[in-house]
Amino acid sequence: MQSNGGEYLIAPNPGDTRLTRAVTGVDHTGQPVETRVVEERPLTIYLNGQEIVTAMTIGDYPEYLALGFLRNQGMLGADETVTRVDYDDDLEVVVVRTASQTTYEEKVKKKTRTSGCAVGTVFGDMMEGLQGLTLPATEVRTSWLYALSKKINTTPSLYLESGAIHGTVLCRRDRPLVYMEDVGRHNAVDKIAGWMLSEGVSGADKILYTTGRLTSEMVIKCALMGIPVLASRSGFTAWGVEIAKETGLTCIGRLRGRRFMCLSGEERLTRDADPDSVDDEDRKHRRKSADA
């Protein structure tokens, strides 16, 4: 089904007809054209009795998305036991249930008594989660970065099929393990966080690769997942870099062909590859990012 699927535990499934739809239009010459584009569906996430958010998603792995979202937003603490995750296809609702009421639900109750909305607190909660966090001194070799970049960009995906989608890949050394895609900028990374939580997988020896920009939120999520290395083929924001430095995260941006820029945590980087031995990306696999 795909070139290097053997390496993946979860790979994109561009053949899944529920994830794309044929759309017809008229091109610049006036000729009718048909193209396949990705689906986009609302998914409402509940934490026990608490309605949290309605996310727009392509609709695969709703349970992972809900779990990962709640964990990455600091609404579901490491100490809390998830008893059930129920997905209702018709209602487009996921309910994550915990053994006891979460501290977040308590916080919302307090907030609502003072008539403030819970959302405003979320970013603060995410930052709180970084307090006292130490990321391991995991090595990352430039040869792995080059190998991962090439494997990921040549893996059959919804991006290569339809474009207009983000991709995030959980990797170990030079092996891509879990490759998630989504229309929502953060859904792809949240689905990976949900998978890690469900499978009890540690981030300590992992590298997180994303097609998206390295914004503050992306850096914080990577750190909260305990992953010491974050690599992106895209750009970055000033605050994203600042938080990466504060948390001791190795942050690599603009990774394209032989080129990249290491913005923080260079001490983890082992330069074992000669950049001149690395090909530049050929047109076919040069990603124009999710917005292209």
Next chain:
Amino acid sequence: MQSNGGEYLIAPNPGDTRLTRAVTGVDHTGQPVETRVVEERPLTIYLNGQEIVTAMTIGDYPEYLALGFLRNQGMLGADETVTRVDYDDDLEVVVVRTASQTTYEEKVKKKTRTSGCAVGTVFGDMMEGLQGLTLPATEVRTSWLYALSKKINTTPSLYLESGAIHGTVLCRRDRPLVYMEDVGRHNAVDKIAGWMLSEGVSGADKILYTTGRLTSEMVIKCALMGIPVLASRSGFTAWGVEIAKETGLTCIGRLRGRRFMCLSGEERLTRDADPDSVDDEDRKHRRKSADA
């Protein structure tokens, strides 16, 4: 200061040193490099006494962002009178005040009594806003689309300066009027909505150009702003196209050089330009989108 600034009422200001920061790193050869990247700041938006959300923004036009966000989310109805908009630079807070309590605040009170969070209701509110909406039969000429595309992509901007940013432009015929940029996918369009609201500008004779994908939310916002034509150089989602068809919005995607795809509302399109007379984009001005 910029090539065709004379046409703009508001144009990007890449020279504004508050919007970018110099970031140093190490490149693929091990050499230190410095690059300017866009800033990203939290902005907490209040509607009267109600804390609504903390948005990540480059930080220009916070008042427009707050107004446009509240309007586009259906939290600030057309019937409601805005009495004041106060921005506190130190607290990074904007408070939008209305003559009387808004129906949204009422709704939140109700929601909070049933312990549901307000966020979940927002998307529904946005869709509700489309009920009975009719967009005018405004003409859009292909010669205008080509002219706008070329002018916008050659206008000095934070994107051309630093990348990793989205742009949205309010246009009339072949003239770009207001060009907003932001790190947040929807902030740029919300800032335009806020400007329209403040200045009492109608969307009826306008075209909205965006560098971002045409997702359901982008299409809904354009329709809520009363703008009948939405054009993007990027891709689109199935639901975005579906909503555009339902609301009678002219939706144009993948507008690059001479190429584009009209996905809905083709009846507004006048083909007055010969595509072969249009140059393809040169490398320098070929946008790789906000993520590149």
